[in-house]
Amino acid sequence: xxxxxxxxxxxxxxxxxxxxxxxxxxxxxxxxxxxxxxxxxxxxxxxxxxxxxxxxxxxxxxxxxxxxxxxxxxxxxxxxxxxxxxxxxxxxxxxxxxxxxxxx
Amino acid sequence: xxxxxxxxxxxxxxxxxxxxxxxxxxxxxxxxxxxxxxxxxxxxxxxxxxxxxxxxxxxxxxxxxxxxxxxxxxxxxxxxxxxxxxxxxxxxxxxxxxxxxxxxxxxxxxxxxxxxxxxxxxxxxxxxxxxxxxxxxxxxxxxxxxxxxxxxxxxxxxxxxxxxxxxxxxxxxxxxxxxxxxxxxxxxxxxxxxxxxxxxxxxxxxxxxxxxxxxxxxxxxxxxxxxxxxxxxxxxxxxxxxxxxxxxxxxxxxxxxxxxxxxxxx
Numbered sequence: 001x002x003x004x005x006x007x008x009x010x011x012x013x014x015x016x017x018x019x020x021x022x023x024x025x026x027x028x029x030x031x032x033x034x035x036x037x038x039x040x041x042x043x044x045x046x047x048x049x050x051x052x053x054x055x056x057x058x059x060x061x062x063x064x065x066x067x068x069x070x071x072x073x074x075x076x077x078x079x080x081x082x083x084x085x086x087x088x089x090x091x092x093x094x095x096x097x098x099x100x101x102x103x104x
Numbered sequence: 105x106x107x108x109x110x111x112x113x114x115x116x117x118x119x120x121x122x123x124x125x126x127x128x129x130x131x132x133x134x135x136x137x138x139x140x141x142x143x144x145x146x147x148x149x150x151x152x153x154x155x156x157x158x159x160x161x162x163x164x165x166x167x168x169x170x171x172x173x174x175x176x177x178x179x180x181x182x183x184x185x186x187x188x189x190x191x192x193x194x195x196x197x198x199x200x201x202x203x204x205x206x207x208x209x210x211x212x213x214x215x216x217x218x219x220x221x222x223x224x225x226x227x228x229x230x231x232x233x234x235x236x237x238x239x240x241x242x243x244x245x246x247x248x249x250x251x252x253x254x255x256x257x258x259x260x261x262x263x264x265x266x267x268x269x270x271x272x273x274x275x276x277x278x279x280x281x282x283x284x285x286x287x288x289x290x291x292x293x294x295x296x297x298x299x300x301x302x303x304x305x306x307x308x309x310x311x312x313x314x315x316x317x318x319x320x321x322x323x324x325x326x327x328x329x330x331x332x333x334x335x336x337x338x339x340x341x342x343x344x345x346x347x348x349x350x351x352x353x354x355x356x357x358x359x360x361x362x363x364x365x366x367x368x369x370x
Contacts, residue, residue: 011358012172013315014231017307018364019179019196028111028209030199032161034171041314044172049316 012048016041108151109200112136112181113191113362114210116221117145122188130177131155139203141210144217147185148206156199165197182362190224192217193362216369226331227302229366230359232341234290234323235315240352241282249281289353290323293344300337303328305365319354326365334360 021037034040110130117140129136129149138145154160164170178196185191200206210217246252255277259270298304307324315321329337338357345355 013310014233014358015179016175017310018231018361019175021195028198029201029205030108030156030158030161030197032158032165032197032199034165034197038310038314040168040171041310043168045314045316047168047172 012045013041016044106153106202108153108156109203109206110149110151110156111194111198111200111206112147112149112178113185113193114217114221115145115147115185115189115191116225117141117143125184125188127181127184130174136181139206141207141214144210144214144221146206146210147181147191151199161197161199179362186360186362190221190227191362192220192224192367193364213369220367220369224328224363224367227328227363227366228331228334228360229326229328229363230334230337230357231326231361232294232297232323233321233356233358234293235317235319235354235356236286236322237319237352237354238282238286241285242278244351245281245285246278249278249285251281252278286322289348294323294325296344297327297337297340300333300340301327301329303366307365319352326361328363328366 017037020034020040115124115138117138124136124138124145124147127136128134129151131149131151134150136147136149138147164174175196182191182193200209252274255270255274259267259274262270294304294306304325304327307326309321309324312318312320327337341355341357345353348355
């Protein structure tokens with residue numbers, strides 16, 4: 001059987017119920033009025049579900065947008081560098097051709 | 105506004121013990137550090153007083169993305185600490201206004217905290233959730249349950265009008281039998297697992313809206329056990345999982361967790 005690690009997203013319920021509900025309560029000085037665990041879990045699960053759903057229907061454009069994703073920015077950078085190199089090679093070839101023509 | 109102190113948990117403080125791991129705190133800016141209190145240490149991080157005031161937190165705690173991110177941070181922080189040292193985990197968002205009020209809390213609970221840490225040493229918390237496919241269980245019960253079978257045989261001898269009424273009643277009986285069976289399955293298994301454990305607690309079950317599953321949660325519990333017994337504990341679960349899945353049961357064990365359920369101060 002697989003033993004699920006508690007940090008996996010499929011155990012949101014486990015994490016929230018323990019972190020928000022259990023743990024030692026010797027309340028700190030700052031009062032934090034968190035809503036009831038059940039309600040919070042439902043709300044958060046909906047967010048996670050909607051992100052998963054968005055990916056499923058291909059609405060994951062932000063992952064390839066260099067402004068929103070550093071990985072996309074990196075990929076983009078590599079592509080630009082390659083394009084730059086290709087163009088430079090072509091210019092060199094052209095310059096050589098031009099030089100050859102002038103000598104004649 | 106003066107800085108605040110976010111408390112993750114309490115760890116032991118003995119010479120030569122593992123170091124508390126270093127990581128970024130709740131605000132992803134300040135580093136996590138420890139404050140010594142004799143044989144105890146508090147794992148804390150600094151928070152900006154303005155950004156995390158009661159007012160500001162009231163606002164933040166209404167933003168689900170914030171709650172999700174920070175609750176997971178709190179949990180992952182405790183998992184990280186737990187890998188190095190036994191820890192008494194605090195509830196999410198335990199924040200002190202000053203060093204002196206944190207000190208006061210720790211001093212007033214010191215004896216209890218020392219006992220707890222000794223108890224949690226070399227122990228692991230594991231959680232168990234059992235789900236079941238109620239429709240499948242009902243089918244099984246209708247096919248094999250002796251009470252239901254006897255009732256059905258009885259109905260077959262009745263007049264057609266009476267049969268209709270009795271069949272509806274039988275359906276109710278089937279529902280009750282399924283409930284009984286669920287209860288028996290879960291409590292029996294819980295008893296079996298308790299034999300490996302130092303402590304255990306039965307928790308509320310959650311409805312499908314909360315779990316997001318299409319099967320019903322019928323059991324939710326937590327166990328505290330010695331690290332050396334974990335293997336056997338999990339083997340027992342694996343065996344039960346294999347045995348029971350054809351009849352519609354799903355058994356999920358997760359862990360090891362920080363001992364959220366077994367670090368009670370009261």
